[in-house]
Amino acid sequence: MAHEQFVTDTKGNKVSVILSLKRYERLMEDLHDLAVVAERRDEKPISFEEMKRRLKKDGILSR
Numbered sequence: 001m002a003h004e005q006f007v008t009d010t011k012g013n014k015v016s017v018i019l020s021l022k023r024y025e026r027l028m029e030d031l032h033d034l035a036v037v038a039e040r041r042d043e044k045p046i047s048f049e050e051m052k053r054r055l056k057k058d059g060i061l062s063r
Contacts, residue, residue, distance in 0.1 A: 004023075007016035019027070046054075055061035 005018040006014045007018065009015050052061060056063075
């Protein structure tokens with residue numbers, strides 16, 4: 001398993017990081033999920049029954 005590697009400047013300060021592509025993709029997915037949560041923060045919640053109704057209507061859930 002690859003770990004992060006840091007790029008430093010001439011004074012030894014960390015200025016960049018090298019991540020595995022898999023780790024980077026997971027972080028980007030997490031960031032996207034957080035952005036969606038932030039966008040929908042003020043939406044009124046719906047009931048479980050309403051969610052099932054919508055999923056059935058969209059053909060995602062059967063009976």
